[in-house]
Amino acid sequence: MQAEFLQAESASGSPSLAAALRQRRQRLATLISVPVVLWSGQSPSRNFPANSYPFRASSHFLYFAGLNLPKAAIALQGSHLTLFWDEPTPAEVLWHGPGPTRSQLAEQIGADDARPLADLEQYCAGAATIAVQDSTTRQQQEKLLGRSLVAPKLAQEPDRALVGAIAQVRLCHDDLALAEMRRAAQVTRRAHAAGRAATATATTEAEVRAAMEQVILAADMTPAYSSIVTVHGEVLHNCHYGHRLEPGDLLLADVGAETPLGWAADMTRTWPVSGQFSPTQCDIYDIVQAAHDRCIEAIAPGVEYREIHLLAARVLAEGLVSLGILCGAPEELVEQDAHALFFPHGVGHLLGLDVHDMEDLGDLAGYEPGRTRSDRFGLCYLRLDRPLRPGMVVTVEPGFYQIPALLQDPEKRDRYSALVNWDRLAGFADVRGIRIEDDVLVTATGVEVLTE
Amino acid sequence: MQAEFLQAESASGSPSLAAALRQRRQRLATLISVPVVLWSGQSPSRNFPANSYPFRASSHFLYFAGLNLPKAAIALQGSHLTLFWDEPTPAEVLWHGPGPTRSQLAEQIGADDARPLADLEQYCAGAATIAVQDSTTRQQQEKLLGRSLVAPKLAQEPDRALVGAIAQVRLCHDDLALAEMRRAAQVTRRAHAAGRAATATATTEAEVRAAMEQVILAADMTPAYSSIVTVHGEVLHNCHYGHRLEPGDLLLADVGAETPLGWAADMTRTWPVSGQFSPTQCDIYDIVQAAHDRCIEAIAPGVEYREIHLLAARVLAEGLVSLGILCGAPEELVEQDAHALFFPHGVGHLLGLDVHDMEDLGDLAGYEPGRTRSDRFGLCYLRLDRPLRPGMVVTVEPGFYQIPALLQDPEKRDRYSALVNWDRLAGFADVRGIRIEDDVLVTATGVEVLTE
Known part of the structure; x- marks a missing residue:
């Protein structure tokens, strides 16, 4: 394990690890005056x-x-860093091999x-x-700090x-993080x-997943989260x-790599198993693609991410109106949350060391x-x-799903009875789930799409 | 997730799940009189x-x-089984999809x-x-039982x-378990x-590992344990x-699959990266192969597994004497544990649901x-x-390793100074680690090698 740390640093082609980490500590030191102890687990x-x-x-470690x-x-303590670690015992060295010393780390x-x-x-x-x-x-942690900890x-x-x-x-x-995230995205x-290539000959979802994760493992990375590779994209966490x-x-693949230093990518594509969209699949795909593209075009420093979400909702609503699935003015449909019948999740999230970056901090981060x-x-x-803000990386991941738990819900059907043309929707039964997701770095002047 | 349980049963081609599980419960009921509660985690x-x-x-669940x-x-309670499980909430169904009911399970x-x-x-x-x-x-568990639990x-x-x-x-x-273990072994x-095929074009260990795990994932199985795929086979848990x-x-690959119902395989092969052993690698490989083969030939009901271990040690010692690396009578070398300088682990272990089956029970199982x-x-x-005994599955995994932590240990060098020809050993520096491992079912008449 230890050997890999050293390799990860030199292989990344990123700025000096020690210098970058020092800058992070200095930034933290300007924001907090008490000493800090962080455990690796x-x-x-x-x-x-x-x-x-x-x-x-x-x-955080x-x-x-x-x-x-x-x-x-x-x-x-301020920007002063002490590392605590016990070197392996002789018995551990026997089974796990030699590694760097504490001083080397x-x-x-x-x-x-x-x-x-x-x-x-x-x-x-x-x-x-x-x-x-x-x-x-x-x-x-609790024993050493002498107090109990909560989430x-x-x-x-x-x-x-x-x-x-x-x-x-x-x-x-910072640059170190972005270098790592670009590697993960690549x-x-x-x-x-x-x-996508494996789909031509694969017979099961498992075979496509295996072909995707092989690439990640071969690069000595790991999946950043449990891959979603499914013909039932309407099951959101499948x-x-x-x-x-x-x-x-349609095959929906939501798969991302994580570098040895822990930085993540998060990317979704949806493609037809046969290689050809049906006309109905093509219609809906184009709408999701338009929402995706319009959102990325709109991202810039100072823009509210919530507005990006609402833009995705509006473009989806416009598209569904044009197909005769929703009825009404797109703006009003979004105000009534009619888009959420087909797009119930947010348009994305922060990305970094965690695929939902800092989600353990709850909405204090987001x-x-x-x-x-x-x-x-x-x-x-x-x-x-x-x-x-420049330096933030967010995902942009609009989608369209026909989720029975939503569309068959009597309360929802009643609430949206006048806004959905259910007969028309029935013609799109071969579109169960589509999502298109990219990782977008906000720059001083606009965006860099890491996954494109 | 639920859909997969149902598929796992029907896909296995194994005896009826319900009937086999009932037999297991009935066997347990003959051995214990108090009620039993087991949690899945x-x-x-x-x-x-x-x-x-x-x-x-x-x-155990x-x-x-x-x-x-x-x-x-x-x-x-006796062989009477009650299943406790809460069906997903509507919100969980929204994200995770529909599944079987409690009654169906x-x-x-x-x-x-x-x-x-x-x-x-x-x-x-x-x-x-x-x-x-x-x-x-x-x-x-502790709360419901009103007492604390230990390992x-x-x-x-x-x-x-x-x-x-x-x-x-x-x-x-039983037959259900063996059907699953044969699938995992296959x-x-x-x-x-x-x-092995990927090694011809691979440039890193990671690429070979990826090619191996791809096969496991494509079969909708998972690795049963952290794969070892390394050119440093002398690091035992690498x-x-x-x-x-x-x-x-030499590339040492210790990789095994686990079926969706949790049954494991555990297999190691060692092959030359170039496709050709060097003469020294060939010499040692043949010795490990001989130990492996002789152990499997010796396995039968009633034989002590400890004797299988000692047989492996003796065959290795014989071979190392014939190469001039060890000096002395093989039986006496084994009695003095000189083989363990190069083969410090046991010849194998139980295999089943756990790759070291029931290791959580410690030596109470083994x-x-x-x-x-x-x-x-x-x-x-x-x-x-x-x-x-018939129905036991054990691994047979003799090996030869040059582990610096052992061979450079002054106490070991002193203790074995007369038994090891260190100069001769130096000629075998290109043999860092070799292991050959198969999964062996003890039958009424001999063995079935699941991984062969």
Whole structure:
């Protein structure tokens, strides 16, 4: 494992890891005055203790430490960094091989000091932290800090101040992060190309998924999230791959890579299994594509992301009106959330170390201070409500779905009875789910689409 | 997810799931008199709560319930089975799609009753259980049972009786299990063939790993454990794939598939990157192959697995003597654990739902009652010490490794100074690690090698 850290740095072609990490710490230090301790966590067990899931360090640790190193912690006092980690025992070296020393790791990340974990306790007095995902480490956090921890989005002081500061620091990406995200996006594009090519001969969803993830694994990356590769795109979080591919099906693939330092891509394409859209599939695809393109054109510094979401909704509503599926003025249809019958999720989210970046912080990251989630059916799933700023990476992922749980819901059918032409909609039964998703970097002058 | 359970059953071509599960319950009922409650567990979070690792139910739940169903439990009263599970809420159906009802699942597995989770508490009085791996569920177990739980290998009554009974029931496999394990082995063989083929053009370990796991994913299975695909086979638990392949390297691939119902294969092959062994690699490979073959020939009902381990050690010692690397009589070299300098692990382990089957039960599963681990360097890592019985599946995986942590250890060099010809050994520097591993079913008359 250790060997890989060193390779990841040199292979990335990115700016010096140590210098970039130092800048991150300096930015944090301007926003928070208490000491900070962040833990990396450890792998949870799968079916028995020695058969663990692949380790993935806490994103907050990764951001400031740049090491996918289990059972480690860092203390930040101002911009002064101490790395805490125990070198492997001789028995561990026997099974896991030799690796860098604590000092070598510390040097790699520009740490000012490096100590065994036993020394960590004396750095914990009054320190702020963020709870990691694995409960074993969380118990260690609580023991050393002498207090109980809650989910970051519910944190009280001093942790709440840290949550706010980290959200601010991680919101706009630096060159190191962008270099990593471009690498993830490049591999992800190749995975999608492989999936599309494999569809010509594949007989099941599983075969297409395998062709896509092969590209990611071959690049020594991992899927950033459970891939969605399905002919039932209307099941929004569908992580099963058992269906056979039929000639009239659309295949929706939402697959993204993550680099060894943890930076993610998130990309969706939808293509016809046969290679040819039916006329009805083509009609709807064009509408989703138009929504996608119009949203990306509209992205610029200062634009409210919520307006991007509403633009997607309006373009979808316009298109569905033009096809005779919705009836009325597009603006009014959106105000009544009629678009959400077919597009119930938000147009996207922050992207970074997490595929929903900083989602563990809840809306403290995604929502501008003072803003809260809407109750509206057409807005309540919007994960990001901030003005866009240079350095932010967001996804743009409009979609069209025929979800029985929504379209067959008596309350919804009643509420939208005058706005939907159900007979007309029945003619589009071969369009179960379409989504087109790209990763968009906001630049000073406009955008860079990482996944294109 | 639910759709997949139903498919897994029908696709397996195995005996009726419900009937086989009923037989398992009946066997358990003859061995334990207290009621039993088993939980399936839930997925741990990766970097944020909604981005979880793929779900894998507790093996004990899977064995008796046959469903990879999160947040579920079963109560066994004699052979009477009650399934506890809450059907998805409308919001969950919106995101995760429709699935079978509780009654449908209950019928599929031959449950006698099916109830919501809220009813589980009344089944917990005096019940025995086994702690699952994820701590969220473990807390629920403790709350409902009103007592704290420890690792199964440390369990006290009534759980200890259950551990013993389950170890006895799961030790020898029924037809359903064997049908699943043959499917896993078949896909695993194809994965190894793909890895070997990919090596011709691959430039990194990661590319070979990707080619192997693609086969597993395309079959809608998952890797049963973190694949080892490395040119540094001497790092025994090496789960990193960053090395470039060089013409003189040996590539060691330890990769196995797991079926949707959780049954595992575990297979290792070692091949030359160039397609051609060097003479020194060929010499050592032949010795490991001989140990592998002789062990499989020796396996039969009634044979002690420990003797299989010692046979592997003896054949390796004989070979190393013939090459002039070890000096002395092979039997005496094994008695002095000199083989363990190059073969420090056990010759194999139980295989079933877990790749180290029932390892969560510790040596209560792997060791015949009354036996304990040896302190000997050459035996202390032996995971299985029982007489072999028909229906047991064991791995046979002798190996040869040049592990610096062992061979450079001053204490070891001193202890074995007269038994190792270090100069001669230096001539074999291009043999860092070789392992050959197959999965062997003990039959009434001999063996069936599942992975061959």
